[in-house]
Amino acid sequence: MSPVLQAFLTIVVGVGLCVGYFYSSNLVLDKFIFPARGPNAGRNINLANAIRPWLFLLPAFAALALYLAYPVIESLRLSLTDRDNGGVFVGLDNYRQMLAEPKFIEALKNNMLWLLVVPALSTAFGLLIAQLTDRLWWGSLAKSLIFMPMAISFVGASVIWKLVYDARPEGTEQIGALNALYTFFTDNPPEIWLTVPFWNNFLLMIVLVWIQTGFAMVILSAALRGIPEETVEAAIVDGANPVHIFFKIKIPQITSTIVVVWTTITITVLKVFDIVFAMTNGQWETQVLANYMFDKLFRANDWGVGSAAAMVIMFLVTPILIWNVINARREFR
Amino acid sequence: MASVVGQRSSLSWIVNLSVLFIVLMWLFPTVGLLVSSFRTADQITSSGWWSSLGTQESQRPAIRLSGDETQTDAGFVITGKLIDLDGVKISAWGTSSRAPTAYAPGDIAELSKDRTLTVAADGSFEFVAPESQIGTRLPRVFTTATTPPDFTLDNYKNMLFSERSSGNMAQAFLNTFTVTIPATIIPILFAAFAAYALAWMEFPGRAILVAVIVALLVVPLQLALIPLLKFHNYIGIxxxxMGVWLAHTGFGLPLAIYLLRNYMVSLPRDIIENARVDGATEFQIFVRIILPLSFPALASFAIFQFLWTWNDLLVARVFLIDSSGQTTVMTNYIVELLGTRGGNWEILATAAFISIAVPLAVFFMMQKYLVRGLLAGSVK
Structure with a gap:
């Protein structure tokens, strides 16, 4: 069967099953199990209404349990077992083996660098652009152009930036913008930038900053719009200059939004895989956790260490997870 | 505001200029790749893409003379055009790679065996030889020429319609659609029902379930790769x-439920209460009232999920792509090209742009919903 036909059938069957399930389960509940008539009509209606939410929730939560909750537990179990020995429990051996690998330490260090640089730069640029475009007549056009990389895949962005970093042999014309500028302003021969350890990490980070700044800008721009006019006007009357207004009046009022943007980008950074995979594949000291893990799982076929690396990512995400849950609960109360 | 603050107007040109600068910086890399995808391989490797936008003077690769011979009083003459482009202007030319700029346009070069060659500024040449040149290799000509911008659609034609090795792109394009459409549509219904229950139905444990959704929003999908691959192998898919659809559905659900629930909570309570009083069942309320009213949120999520599944590499590599090579998606295809054809920018740029085109179109058409979704979806 051709995949296109299969896809079409899947949509029909999937949507049909879903609608059918919700419709018939409600029907069965109301008409047969707890019919709203007879001597117990009132009690039946109450019972049916108590059960109905669970009917609505069941498919989604079953899928969530299987596709997100179970994997967390299963990964934890796998990270404590050894695949080669038939899945025997080995305690923390996988973690110990991982910590002894220079590539893992490198990935951990690089990830920390990413965590420091990318959320900070993206948020700062996003805030700056949001403020600058705030009252510009062509501001929405400018914003939509800066927001555009959000729609581009990490792989596409990698190709785009690889052209910027491209190097041609010395003496020929440089077609990568970075080397063209570099050879124009200095007398040095062109560099193959992606192979220059340490600095190449930043070249990869720029790609993610380029993508995520649009996200930060959109959220922060909405937050800036939400600041009550009176506070700004009062400051103007008191003679504050625009810089003061921005740092002393506006920023303090949108701190919570800045934190949200920062944490959201942090999570994206922890999961970053495609950019490194496509541009350097972790060579020249650019390894990161997600790519290290992929390497272990599918090239070295070492499920134990791979799962251990995944658990490290999970561990790093956990503080944000808890923070989000606490905040969300406060808001819903 | 502008009238209140006098300084603002004096600052405004600085603001305008700096925003313009930032926007250009942001567009520069993408435009570079876009322009490159319309240039031939030779053009890409011989000059930076930025120089292709205006007329440029560049030394062009050697061109070997060719053309039909006619016999005249002067000898055997071959005439023709070296560069067949409107607006081309040759500023210097030569017949050896050591002196590629030896002659000015109109000069007559004396070659070996009494042959002469002259090249005019418009690119036409006249080659005269005392004896027939059929069967001999004609000399090469090096030119330095000013050419107007010159772009071609050939890269796209080759990429999409030719049967060469890169003909896979059309297949990958189709595969990507095949992955994306069900993976976008299926989670919406699942999520909509759950979101309604979480927003408008009273039951014990509701707050905890909302918290669970918020928690699952940030669980890295890296954790799910091995357990789910094992699971898929176990149940035989x-x-x-099928595997990639299920995986995308599972991974998309937390955001879908979260977005839709937040939106549904904000719907006016009166509508729902009135419907309940009028005797509508929960199912009817959901289908007749909530779903139509939630269209903006549904659209937001659909765009997110579409962009995410279209741009995804990891999930496709783990759950879909097998060794047969028949089920590759575009992101994976491009990564493979990066490995095998890393220097062939005309192929890379074109492939990348074909894969970027669809999400960009969606982005520019549906930006309103995307922004709205982002604002609702970021955990406050």
Missing amino acids: GKGY
Whole structure:
């Protein structure tokens, strides 16, 4: 069967099953199990209404349990077992083996660098652009152009930036913008930038900053719009200059939004895989956790260490997870 | 505001200029790749893409003379055009790679065996030889020429319609659609029902379930790769479309439920209460009232999920792509090109742009919903 036909059938069957399930389960509940008539009509209606939410929730939560909750537990179990020995429990051996690998330490260090640089730069640029475009007549056009990389895949962005970093042999014309500028302003021969350890990490980070700044800008721009006019006007009357207004009046009022943007980008950074995979594949000291893990799982076929690396990512995400849950609960109360 | 603050107007040109600068910086890399995808391989490797936008003077690769011979009083004459482009202007030319700029346009070069060659500024040449040149290799000509911008659609034609090795792109394009459409549509219904229950139905444990959704929003999908691949192998679907659809559905649900719930909570309570009083069942309320009213949120999520599944590499590599090579998606295809054809920018740029085109179109058409979704979806 051709995949296109299969896809079409899947949509029909999937949507049909879903609608059918919700419709018939409600029907069965109301008409047969707890019919709203007879001597117990009132009690039946109450019972049916108590059960109905669970009917609505069941498919989604079953899928969530299987596709997100179970994997967390299963990964934890796998990270404590050894695949080669038939899945025997080995305690923390996988973690110990991982910590002894220079590539893992490198990935951990690089990830920390990413965590420091990318959320900070993206948020700062996003805030700056949001403020600058705030009252510009062509501001929405400018914003939509800066927001555009959000729609581009990490792989596409990698190709785009690889052209910027491209190097041609010395003496020929440089077609990568970075080397063209570099050879124009200095007398040095062109560099193959992606192979220059340490600095190449930043070249990869720029790609993610380029993508995520649009996200930060959109959220922060909405937050800036939400600041009550009176506070700004009062400051103007008191003679504050625009810089003061921005740092002393506006920023303090949108701190919570800045934190949200920062944490959201942090999570994206922890999961970053495609950019490194496509541009350097972790060579020249650019390894990161997600790519290290992929390497272990599918090239070295070492499920134990791979799962251990995944658990490290999970561990790093956990503080944000808890923070989000606490905040969300406060808001819903 | 502008009238209140006098300084603002004096600052405004600085603001305008700096925003313009930032926007250009942001566009520069993308435009570079876009322009490159319309240039031939020779053009890409011989000059930076930025120089192709205006007329440029560049030394062009050697061109070997060719053309039909006619016999005249002067000898055997071959005439023709070296560069067949409107607006081309040759500023210097030569017949050896050591002196590629030896002659000015109109000069007559004396070659070996009494042959002469002259090249005019418009690119036409006249080659005269005392004896027939059929069967001999004609000399090469090096030119330095000013050419107007010159772009071609050939890269796209080759990429999409030719049967060469890169003909896979059309297949990958189709595969990507095959992955994306069900993976976008299926989670919406699941999520909509759950979101309604979480927003408008009273039951014990509701707050905890909302918290669970918020928690699952940030669980890295890296954790799910091995356990789910094992699970898919166990239930017999292995690697394939079914697996990737299920995986995308599962991974998309937390955001879908979260977005839709937040939106549904904000719907006016009166509408729902009135419907309940009028005797509508929960199912009817959901289908007749909530779903139509929630259209903006549904659209937001659909765009997110579409962009995410279209741009995804990891999930496709783990759950879909097998060794047969028949089920590759575009992101994976491009990564493979990066490995095998890293220097062939005309292929890379074109492939990348074909894969970027669809999400960009969606982005520019549906930006309103995307922004709205982002604002609702970021955990406050």
